[in-house]
Amino acid sequence: MTTISAHNLVMSYQQEQVLTGCDFTIPDHELSLLVGDTGSGKSTLLMLLAKLLKPQAGQVSPELAGFMFQDPRQQFAMATPLDQFIFIMENRQLTAEAAWQKIKVVSRQLKITDLWRQPLTTLSGGQLQRVALAAALLLERDILLLDEPFASVDPQNRQFMLDLLHRLQQAGKTILIIDHDLSGYEQLCQHIFRLQTGKITELTATEKDALYQAAQPKQQKFALPANTEAAAFALKNFSLQRGQTQLLQQIALNIPSGNSILLTGSNGSGKSSLLQVFSKLLPYQGHCLYQGRDLSKWPRRRFFSEVGQVFQTASDQFLTVSVAEELQLSQQHGRCKSDVIQQMLVDFNLEKYLQHSPYLLSGGQQKLVQLLVMLIMGRPVLLLDEPLAGLDQAMTKQAAKWLAWSQQNFAQTQIIVSHQSGLNQLCRYHLRLANQSLSFQEGLA
Amino acid sequence: MNPGVKLLLAILIAFLASINASLTANLAVIIGGCLYLLFKKLTWRRWLLLIFLPLPAAAAIFSAIYWGKTHTSLQYALILTTRIYVFVIAGTCVGVHLSPTTLVRSLEQNFHLPSKYAYGILAGLNLFPQMQRAVKVIRAAGDMRGEFLSWWSPRLYFKACVTAISAAENLTQGLQAAAFIEDQPRSVIASVSLTKKDWQEFSLILASFCLLLFTCP
The missing domain is CATH 3.40.50.300 (P-loop containing nucleotide triphosphate hydrolases)
Known part of the structure; x- marks a missing residue:
């Protein structure tokens, strides 16, 4: 049996x-x-x-x-x-x-x-x-x-x-x-x-x-960015390796600012690695510019007051012992008002977990807390690595709603890596990583 | 040479070098060890570390003994100084091109180390790269929230501890999910050989070292 x-x-x-x-x-x-x-x-x-x-x-x-x-x-x-x-x-x-x-x-x-x-x-x-x-x-x-x-x-x-x-x-x-x-x-x-x-x-x-x-996934058509759009990130003669594997070789690419961009590619193609380059966590060869200035020339503090990341592993994001303290910490330097935060808490179903340790929440709840603390910061750029893992359909909708709000409210550049389709509607552009190169595409592959 | 035998030899040499004082024996180990490392093609970065990392300790010992109040002989100061390098080089000879996994397999298969210690230690060692990565990520996570964590910030270490504790808890479940049960017999798939030749080499090196150690100044 x-x-x-x-x-x-x-x-x-x-x-x-x-x-x-x-x-x-x-x-x-x-x-x-x-x-x-x-x-x-x-x-x-x-x-x-x-x-x-x-x-x-x-x-x-x-x-x-x-x-x-x-x-x-x-x-x-x-x-x-x-x-x-x-x-x-x-x-x-x-x-x-x-x-x-x-x-x-x-x-x-x-x-x-x-x-x-x-x-x-x-x-x-x-x-x-x-x-x-x-x-x-x-x-x-x-x-x-x-x-x-x-x-x-x-x-x-x-x-x-x-x-x-x-x-x-x-x-x-x-x-x-x-x-x-x-x-x-x-x-x-x-x-x-x-x-x-x-x-x-x-x-x-x-x-x-x-x-x-x-x-059922919905068919969707993405826009293609115009050459005249201001770039958040720009790659020039850029190449990226992981161990012995060549991940990316890009002669030139501009990633437009002030929009949500869906970043897709097959497993191991280097999506997370690219996000880590954008948040100064991984070394690379060539040039990667943020606001026209090479990443290496950005002073650490100044840079991170501009760019935030929602990590793939939720617990990496937490710095304190309770959900309430996590929120407080974000509020100190963040740009969201208390009533907005309160509303997010209610929408994410997290009010009753304020005194809980974030490490002991369920996988999905950790994702929500993580998203919440980074949304509160209201940084000009938000990089999101699989933000929907562990979220049910209702919570996926809430996450999409608040990401859209944040994008509009702060004119935020959002680069989203997600294998789930819940955030596709949110994204204006679709950036595809295939054959070691990045390109904007209208359809979903 | 079998990794376990090599470890035993290094420990014995280090132990013997610290109970008897012989500059010749120390120099023999240093020269022999360096030749072995050259033969094993140690990377130049590791060479630099090998030479310069123990230097402050070696210099401190030399100055304390030689210029210190007791005015001991140059010979004695040099013995104590070279001893530091004997320890470091013997250790490097064991570790060069040896993965912790192979060493642990050898200790388990050839020296009957109980598997719960063997794999407990190994799994712990495998957490190191994760911890290194964790510290980097924690700092970035702080920066992104306007909380700049310096190398001496208690919050950084608190968080590192939390990460380590949760990693340790997860590890127990991970071992269990890999069908590991304490004290249960295991088969051998990746075998580490231990031959007569290993013991012959071991005896030869140890005997030559002892000869120098106890006969030469």
């Missing part, structure tokens, strides 16, 4: 009950989805099912599962993918021959053989998620529990990972996935479960259809 089930599960987190007597069984040999509002306790539930946490009361079925963490960095104890795979296989007490064969097969399936010996710290978010899925598959367990496995994965890789999971399910695995972005699941996923106010219910066919409808 490979059943995932729970009986009368109770769990609280930071004095808040997230599971109040949960009872459910996930159907065997099928691919099911777990949805729920941001902060409803989905990740906690998944960790309970994987026996990484102990429930306060109730039982979960005893079978062990392959598990993939929401933050892929948490998956790894070793320095490179290959060392991690070997570590897993040694833990499973496999012989060298059997282990190598399995490592090769899974690596080929996930197209990560070329990443084997690269330090994990140099991999992009999407590459890490593919390696993390490989690590979960190498356990060869009948159950797979995956917490937002595609949050930083580009559309092509997402589709190919979904196809792989579909094949695994047909071969008899039971798979449970947490995801907010439902695109691509319609044909594969038989059951959707919703976690709400501490209980789990399965959605009816009508409710499922409504969810899928809302997830």
Whole structure:
């Protein structure tokens, strides 16, 4: 038997009950989805099912599962993918021959053989998620529990990972996935479960259809910037490397100021790295100008009073011990009035978490706090790296609304990296990174 | 040479060099070590670090002993000064082109270090690059919020501690999710060989060192 089930599960987190007597069984040999509002306790539930946490009361079925963490960095104890795979296989007490064969097969399936010996710290978010899925598959367990496995994965890789999971399910695995972005699941996923106010219910066919409808991506046409537009950033004979890999070679490019720009590209193409160049966190060759002046010539303080970034990993953004203190800190130097901040707090559903530690909030809530503290600053430039990871549809709408407000109110330049379509409507321009070069495009590739 | 044997040899040489005073033996280790590092093609940056990093400590010891109140002999001052370089060079010889993973595998496979220590240490070492990155990101995060964190700012270190603590907690879950269970037997996939030749080389080097150490001034 490979059943995932729970009986009368109770769990609280930071004095808040997230599971109040949960009872459910996930159907065997099928691919099911777990949805729920941001902060409803989905990740906690998944960790309970994987026996990484102990429930306060109730039982979960005893079978062990392959598990993939929401933050892929948490998956790894070793320095490179290959060392991690070997570590897993040694833990499973496999012989060298059997282990190598399995490592090769899974690596080929996930197209990560070329990443084997690269330090994990140099991999992009999407590459890490593919390696993390490989690590979960190498356990060869009948159950797979995956917490937002595609949050930083580009559309092509997402589709190919979904196809792989579909094949695994047909071969008899039971798979449970947490995801907010439902695109691509319609044909594969038989059951959707919703976690709400501490209980789990399965959605009816009508409710499922409504969810899928809302997830349909809309066709969109972007404008192309005119040559006369003032540039926020300009690249000249610019080149960027990560380790031995050439990411970008750009003879010239102007990124217009005062607009929202969507930055897309496949996994590992260097989107996050480019944002890190713009926030002076990564070295590069050639010239990168902000307001016509080379980045290296900008004094640190002056520069950061102009440019802010919402990091890919939310906890990187926090500097204090409570949400309230985070807000205070931003308010001291920020440009938003208290009534606006109050309204954002209400819209982001964060008022009751003011005294909580930001590190202990759910993944989605951390994203919201992070967005909030950077919106308050009202910097002329805001760089956003996967700001929607872990957000449900309602919160995605709120995030889009406040980003649009901030863009208009502060005439802000926003450069947004997101694999989810929730912010596309917001963006006037679309900048595509492909074949080591950047270009503005009208359509979405 | 097997990494574990090499580590043992370096520890023994450092230990013996500190209980007996012989300038010849110290110089032999320094010259021998440098030749080995040349053969291993140490990068010039590492050479500079190797020479200049211990220099303040070596100079301080030399001046304290030689020009200090007790007026000890030049020979003794030089012995203590070269000893610093013996430690550093012996350590570098172990570490040159050796990944922590290989060393830990060797200690686990050849020297029966319990796997919970081996992988606890290794996972901790692998957090280092993450911590380095974290400090850089924390400073930038502060700058972006108008909170300029200097190198001595308590907030920087507080945040670094929070990051380290949460990394340590995550690590336990990460190890568990990789099917690691304390004290459970593990198989060997990436094996580190330990041969008779390793022990012969070990004995030869150690014996020559002892000979110099206990016979030459």
